[in-house]
Amino acid sequence: MLGVLGGMGPMATVDFMAKVVRNTPACRDQDHIPMVVCSAANIPDRNAALRGEGADPLPAMAEALRRLEAAGATCIAIPCNTAHLWHAALQAGTPLPILHIAEAVTDALAARPGDTVGVLATTSTVTGGLYQERLARRGLSWRVPDPAGQAEVMQAIRLVKAGRAPEAAAILRGQAEALVAAGCHAVVMACTEIPVALAAVEGDLRARLVDATEALARACIQACASPTLADAA
Known part of the structure; x- marks a missing residue:
């Protein structure tokens, strides 16, 4: 059974669940993956905590994990x-495997041509290096928005x-297009609010x-199809 430690934010959690359902090869209800969800919207703000301006979210995340x-x-x-900056601490506290969103993304990028990846994410995700080290291990270079652009990304995330979301979409589309213009062959929507805002984008930008969120959903489907987890479920 897939446990979803959600609520960060609630709309992104619903989007993730929908992507698990849409990507599961199923002909009937029983073909889908059983899920249990804790939408723990009371978890303290991750970015504020990392700036030293808010409560540590780890205890609340660990409590939600125990419920799952x-x-x-x-x-x-x-x-x-951004919550994955606490991935190691959470994993140390549970015997259950916690799938890593950035690992799922870098696996997906391995199938794409090109060597420069743009990253649209929270400032904490960027400064915490969540993607950069993993991209470098795959031989990929990376770019992020300049400081003014990064401030716009954070504004857009708050709008979602x-x-x-429609107001956020215009901002995020502009930042994604700027990364493409700077030479990025792909742009990772590395905050789960961003795919919600850019869901309607089409054309060349959509292809990039x-x-x-979808990469994580597909990784979960693959993990839940493994014999060990299937037997446990």
Whole structure:
């Protein structure tokens, strides 16, 4: 059973669940992956904590993880990129495998031609190096927006959380196009709010966007199809 440690944010959690369903090869209800979800919207703000301006979210994330364990989860997904900066601490506290969103993305990028990847993410995800080291291990270079552009990305993420995705879309599209113009063959939507805002994008830009939420969903489907986890479920 897939356990979803969600609520960061709630809309991104619903988007992740929908992508698990859409990507599962199924002909009937029973072909789908059993999921148990803890939409723990009370988890303190991850970015504020990393700036030293808010409470540590780790205890609340660990409590949500314990709830998923008690509910019978056999593996865990966290549809929030910034929360993965606590991945090692969370993994150390549970015997259940916690799939890593950045690993899922870099696996997906391996099949794409090109060597420079743009990353649209929270400032904490960027400064925490969540993607850069993994991209470098795959022989990929990376670019992020300049400081003014990064401030716009953060504004757009806040707009999505406030239910104002259309306003966010215009900002994020501009930043993604700027990364493409700077030579990026792909642009990772490395905050789970960003695919919500850019869901309607089409054309050449759509072909260049890499959805971290969808990459995680596909990794979860593959993991849950493995004999060990299938037997546990």
